[in-house]
Amino acid sequence: MATRRQLLRSLLPFILLTVGAAYALASWNWCGRWEERAPVLLDRVQGEGPLRAGAAKVPLHPPFPAVVAGYPPPRPEAAQANPPVHARALVVQAGEARVGLVSLELMSVTEPLVRQIRERVADLNLGGVLVFATHTHSSFGGYDARVVAQLVGTGRYREASVNAAVSAASDALRKAAGSLGDVTLEWGEALEPGFVYSRSAGTPPDGALTRAVLRGAMGPVAEMLIFAAHPTMVGRQRAYVDPDYPGRLSELREAQGGVTLFLQGAGGNASVAFKEGKGAERVAAFAQALSGLVDRVSPQAVPGTVRLALARAEVALPRPDASRLVPRLTRAAGDNFLCHSASHVAEVSALMLGPLQLLTVPGEPTVGAGQVLRQRTGASRVLGLSADYLGYVEIPSLVAQRGGEAVRQYYGPTLLDRLAAAAQVAAESAGFSRPP
Template structure:
């Protein structure tokens, strides 16, 4: 026994040296230099005239068996979809300007996925393709190759998961393009603050819903429903993929005609405040409550020629910052871990449709962040989960305090300022009307 103790004591310096070397190695600046640059405009198109639209809905079939995304491990595996998942697309055209919108019933979308969707739609003459995730936390994963994403939410990367999403989105866009018809534009709004709450402080979400109806000669061609609340109503360990309340709401409204896209607004700190039903029944009941709110958002027709514009701006992102995410002694290692998965540039888009002026962001802006961006650009709304996933976007004040959703923000405090500069450039290119 004494020999064993002496042997273990002899190993202690070696163990400490090894641990110190590992700590030093992990703390080395592996991120390199992060360049700063002004945002650059990557594309724009504007027109005004008679509006045409086409829409389509196709099944989004997971490559079963598949991991259920949305939460950290342990995650269940699914071999069934209940209800089925879908990809939905709307194509808008005024004059020579044509824009595609895609909604996928996924937790998020990625830059490589969006690039492939745009490539497959290159034959459609689109001046912009905006791809959104419904942000359901019970859909399938495996489509994000970044290490942080695989660990935190989407599970082990599988190329088949990407192929499934890209194929469904491409098919929906092509079917929508083949169905283009003359439409009128109707816009309505309603709010029910009691349906949502803030989960982390900051500005309180207002429960506002914007309803956009693209009405054909005899029935709606499509509807866009803009709302913000995390789709986390389906039980975490359920062994099915499920579209949560956005998919159920779309199905309810589609029974009345047209294809319905539910797009998330400033969802970063917005949670559902609704306690009717249990399990998946709760998601169904909430979709029914939201459908009632949609009915209250009585849309009004917008007279005359319709304005349609789209613009995309690219901006360099600030260096990742793990100071709010990990203990202080492991901050450098945390920064290195984030850098391995962090994008260095981001795309921000502006979309004008009649009286609507929308900014789209690649992540989850909070209510407060959305208000900052709307004030800076004159936008009537801010949409998240578009084009890629960069994590949460909180106001600089709350980032400085380590409060709100900043505890989940991957980048430094200048993130919103960088994105705001890109949003302003895109908004100007799209002809947004600035607030007085």
Template sequence: MSSRRRRLLRSLLPFVLLTLGSAYALASWNWCGRWTERPPVVLGQARAEGAWRAGAAKVPLKPPYPVVVAGYAPPRPEASQADPAPQARAVVLAAGDVKVGLVSLELLLVPDELVAAVRQRTAGLGLRGVVVTATHSHSSFGGYDARWVSQLAGTGRFREDALEAAVAGACEALRQAAARLTEVSLEVGESKDPVLVRSRAGGEIPDGALTRAVLRGAEGPVAELLVFAAHPTVVPRQRAVVDPDWPGRLSQLREEKGGVVLVLQGTVGNVSVSYGQGEGAALALSFAQAVSGLAERAVPVPVAGSTRLGFARVEVALPRPDASRLVPSYSRAAGDNFLCASASRTAEVGALALGPLELLLLPGEPTVGVGALLAPRTGATRVLGLADGYVGYVETPEKVRTNEGEGRRQYFGPTLLERLGSGAELAARAAGFTP
């Protein structure tokens, strides 16, 4: 290197250091500000008793190909086809003059913007409540979440047309389901196989429980709700094909018997590493077949004497985001700012009562430990995740404080569960859960 170039570099060094220092100071400034703490607020509630009616539909989602395959950190492949195609599946439940819509999308998650758009566009259907859930398929399409942290961590670069594809599919499924209401009976069954699932991140061990609710009409099943928890990460992350993983295959298998089948994620577990043979799509099908067999063993029993339908949704104030477990200490403030820019200051917790089935709805990924705390606290028979928004993992306060389990990945501090839990209690009471 010539002496002239060395002198030039030495002269530029102070400016470079000043620029870096200024950038660090700017990123470390407290852009989050103060986050208001307030009691939870009921946003909507409805209760009714009487003969049940239900309608169901499924509609293919039409991603704007080529589209990013979501579910993992970069680099992400782009897909120009799907195999099998991701779906939107909906059921509209009715009793008396109360109608509630439930739509399940074969996507990684459902952000607030998506949920709000679906509710706005289906306002004319006369639904007292609309619940939007995701199957959490890690190999479906992305691009529909505008939040920075989601774009970086899972869904890829935001595209309006990707969001529109998800919203349009959900709305059309709800419209078709609402137009097909017919009298139904309710049947509920449960079964369990711990071999199918394992714990995530060293947390509590899932019990492999499956809840099966069948809404049966005069000509056969109208809809089937399957509550089961196992991360859909079976399909390889670098496969350049949109794929709904095992939940999509499970719904297809069950629908051969009639009706529309919605797969709802419970408190999180992983597909067992000791289960099944093969890999990728073949293993996803094999796992779906095993869960379908588990559903068959959950022999549904007709529900007699309980014809209630209850629904409530509650808004809670979220705690300030906390990146202390996610980034090095020297970049803590910058990490907090990044999370703040991606986080809503509120979240929604819901409750749905269908006869004896009382479902608590959380906007994230509650762990097994969280479910064990919230179920007795609210009276819920099952705790569901990935519903009506996404706040990331929800772990017990103890594990967040000690940086264990999914606490290592939680976007908020240890007070998150208490905020959501207070809202859950209020939602459960408003929906008429049995104490």
């Protein structure tokens, strides 16, 4: 025993030195300087005329066995999807402007994945392609190479997962572009506050649902549904890939004709408040109730020609900030860890489709953040989970207080201001009108 103690005493200085060196190394500013520059306009397409549209739905084929994404470890592995997961695409054209939209039943999308989709369909001569995730927390993972993403939600990176998403999205876009036909645009909104609640401080969600229908001579070609609430209704340990309520809702609507794209609104702090049933029955019942809300919308037809515009802007992001995520003594190490996985720039887009003015951001803006973006741009709705994933976007006052969803925001308190600056550039270029 004495010999062991003597050995420990002799090793103690070495142990302390090693720990100190490791701490100093981890605390070194490995982030370096982060570029600060004004937002720049990447591109713009606009046109006006009779509206044409095509839509398609293509199965996603996860590379089974596949990790079920959505939560930290331990994560189950799935050998099948039940119900199946899909990629849905819509191509719209007015005048010379042609734009593609893709909704993937995944938890998120990444910039490399989106870039590959755009490259794969470059020959379609689309003026722009917007890619969204439904934010389903029970679909397959493996498509995000960033270390933080692999640890926190998507699981071990696999190129086969990326290939599955890119292949389905590009196939859906090709089929949609190949089925263009004359359509009319109808749109409307409905509210059901009882369907949602705020899981944290900040502005509560209102349960707003926006419905846009592109109707052809034989019936609906496509339907876009915008609603904000986390798709976390499926149990965490269910060993199946599952599209949660967005996928079930789309399937219900498609039974009436056309293809239904579900798009997440600004709902970083919004959760589903529906209590009827348990497990998969509860998910199905909520999808049915939400479909009923869609039916309550009385969409108004947009007469005459339609203006279509899409503008994309890029902004430099603030330095990652782990001060709300880790203990104070490990702040510097936490910053370095985030820097290794954090994007330096972000893409914000403004899409005008007739009276609809839609702003897209690459993360999860809270209800309050969405209101700020709408006020600064005139957007009718703010859509999240587009083009990349930056984490949560909270209003600066709550970030300073470490309130709301700030504990999940990877970047500093100026994140919303940076995104809003880019949003203004995109919105002005797309021709958004501001309310009086």
